[in-house]
Amino acid sequence: MKTVALIAQKGGVGKTTLAVNLAVAAGPTTALFDLDPQESAVIWSDRRQAETPHVEFLTERRLSDGLKAAGKQGFDLAVIDTPPAAGPQALTAAEAAGLVLVPCRPSLVDLDAIRRTAQLIKSAGIKAYVVFNAAPPGATTLLEDARAIVEGTGMSVAPVILRERSAYRAAWPVGKGVTETEPKGKAAGEISDLKKWVFEQLQMCTPSKVQKKKATTHG
Numbered sequence: 699m700k701t702v703a704l705i706a707q708k709g710g711v712g713k714t715t716l717a718v719n720l721a722v723a724a725g726p727t728t729a730l731f732d733l734d735p736q737e738s739a740v741i742w743s744d745r746r747q748a749e750t751p752h753v754e755f756l757t758e759r760r761l762s763d764g765l766k767a768a769g770k771q772g773f774d775l776a777v778i779d780t781p782p783a784a785g786p787q788a789l790t791a792a793e794a795a796g797l798v799l800v801p802c803r804p805s806l807v808d809l810d811a812i813r814r815t816a817q818l819i820k821s822a823g824i825k826a827y828v829v830f831n832a833a834p835p836g837a838t839t840l841l842e843d844a845r846a847i848v849e850g851t852g853m854s855v856a857p858v859i860l861r862e863r864s865a866y867r868a869a870w871p872v873g874k875g876v877t878e879t880e881p882k883g884k885a886a887g888e889i890s891d892l893k894k895w896v897f898e899q900l901q902m903c904t905p906s907k908v909q910k911k912k913a914t915t916h917g
Contacts (some may be wrong), residue, residue, distance in 0.1 A: 699773050699774060700774065700799045701795045702790055703794065703800060705791060705792060705799075706780075706802065706811075707812065711808055712780065713801045714734070715778050716799070717739060717778075718742050718743075719729060719889045720877060721753075722877055724891055725774075727773050728752075729751060729775070730743075730779065731755075731761065731776060733755075733790075740753055740781050742870065752768075753828075776793065784818045790824075792818065792874070797822060797825055799856070800828045802813065802829070802844075802848070809847045809848070816852055825899075826853055827854050827899075828853055828854070828866050829855075830856075833859050833860065834862060857895060858892040860889070860892065863876070864883060865879065865886070876889055
């Protein structure tokens with residue numbers, strides 16, 4: 699089983715929105731572990747009618763056991779959502795992951811906050827990429843400047859840019875992802891592109907046929 703963690707020092711960058719949308723797009727053999735005490739991903743999941751993806755709240759102390767159990771149950775991918783802080787949950791998730799995504803809005807306020815996240819990434823010694831999220835349409839110069847700031851911290855930027863889209867706000871209250879509510883929309887296309895890129899980084903193959911997985915609670 700492959701693991702991707704989403705961490706960010708600052709709140710309001712769309713981390714959980716990205717986590718649930720990535721989990722939905724990745725398919726039914728995906729588990730989403732929510733390490734945030736606010737349990738936003740769990741609350742989102744409670745609104746869903748579908749059984750997948752499996753979403754579960756865990757503390758950082760139980761994460762290792764949860765990942766091992768998910769692997770034994772046949773899950774192909776685990777997505778870990780964390781609180782908006784470069785604290786113990788984020789560090790535990792980063793150390794457990796094969797890939798770390800750092801969602802960040804391309805604004806100076808958010809970019810200033812990313813430096814502490816960069817320090818955590820370096821201490822964990824793992825591969826991480828900043829994902830520009832909620833970027834204004836057509837903001838080429840803004841994104842170029844933001845990329846330069848990120849690279850100055852020693853981190854890399856993912857090639858897929860997620861733009862500000864109303865589709866995310868519409869999908870959240872009904873517990874769905876944008877690939878479900880507007881499968882042919884621009885937001886769904888960007889999430890699909892990000893999923894494909896994540897799979898490439900983790901050297902995962904998209905299965906042509908998958909079976910539903912029944913998960914056991916560990917938290």
